[in-house]
Amino acid sequence: MTTRRLLLSIHDVGPRFETEVDRLVEHVSRHVALEQLAMLVVPNHWGDHPLIGGSPFASRLRSWSDRGVSLFAHGWYHRDDSRHAGATSRFKARHMTAGEGEFLGLDHATALQRMTDGRALIEDISGTPVAGFVAPAWLYGPPALAALGEAGFALAEDHMKIWSPQTGATLARGPVITWASRSQTRIASSLAVARLLPPLMQFSPVVRIAVHPGDAHVPALMFSIDNALRRVRRSHTPARYDDLLPAPTSPCVS
């Protein structure tokens, strides 16, 4: 029987949320080892929290990476500064993401530049290839989707799937279990969904759980995260995102 996998990620890792990220790492490490944890790194959150090589936060990132954490590039500014053409993207940008869908409205050249720069910055700091790219709020416009493969990322994900931008192959399907901390209504609905999804997904080959810095300020969310992890671990083994990639073919021994 193939192992069912649990993939856990901490979003929005960067100097802006250092305290929150520390709390989340401590909270989830009861369930998942650092080698099975993914961090989604924002190079310059909102344009005023730059991740700088040689800074104390860069050293921390390097040390997490040295201890096995997978690092993903997660946008550049995170915030969506584009002007959206079309009612659907305007609606998505405004209502689904609180303006955080940076890659929804970017043109191809800008998307590719930010992906390439983010990747280079994180790899310079960590000394290790990034595991992949995840757009802020899991939202990609068509030009950003096209740029992913050219930027050379091995993995990408949105809210419903994980895929290889190199081959186009879908590697896992199913919604991410995640929480929202922006308002009481959103907190309540995310708590309900986090209770419902683990039993519904107990036979899914892959279950993803994603936590955000804002969760660390809401005790009910932290409690729910703990419960979801405990529940999913009954049926799924913590794993790394890159476990989903086909094993590299070993060289022929003659």
Ligand SMILES: [Zn+2]
């Ligand atoms: Zn994010």
